[in-house]
Amino acid sequence: MTITGSCFCGSVAYKVEGELRGARSCHCSMCRKAFSAQASAYALVNPKEFSWLSGEELLTSYASSKDAGLMFCSICGSTLCGTYQGNAHGVTLGCVDGDPHIEIGMHIFVGSKAPWETIPEGVIQYEEWPQSNTK
Ligand SMILES: [Zn+2]
Numbered sequence: 001m002t003i004t005g006s007c008f009c010g011s012v013a014y015k016v017e018g019e020l021r022g023a024r025s026c027h028c029s030m031c032r033k034a035f036s037a038q039a040s041a042y043a044l045v046n047p048k049e050f051s052w053l054s055g056e057e058l059l060t061s062y063a064s065s066k067d068a069g070l071m072f073c074s075i076c077g078s079t080l081c082g083t084y085q086g087n088a089h090g091v092t093l094g095c096v097d098g099d100p101h102i103e104i105g106m107h108i109f110v111g112s113k114a115p116w117e118t119i120p121e122g123v124i125q126y127e128e129w130p131q132s133n134t135k
Pocket residue numbers: 007008009010011012073074075076077078
């Protein structure tokens with residue numbers, strides 16, 4: 001399958017020639033800032049299946065740690081993807097166009113959620129990382 005995504009102003013677009021996996025929402029304080037929201041909404045990609053369709057020259061990035069970063073549109077500010085050691089690591093679900101045929105499977109770092117957020121009932125949630133998940 002081909003999944004496409006784009007930013008708010010439409011200048012930057014990408015495609016994923018494959019499937020997204022590991023969709024999660026992280027409620028930690030860093031993700032709240034990075035996504036300007038109550039939590040991240042993010043899914044992993046195979047870096048080999050990810051490519052930019054337009055606007056790559058308009059991207060700017062922020063290194064949130066030595067290996068990990070985020071790339072966003074310098075015009076409208078949409079966060080489009082996360083990187084790991086310079087390669088695409090995952091995409092922000094908010095910028096995916098259409099139905100990527102994946103649903104958020106876990107809510108993580110719920111223990112540090114914002115005081116104003118209400119977590120819906122019935123979702124799989126973890127105080128921090130799930131035990132078996134290292135990344
Ligand atoms: Zn934009």
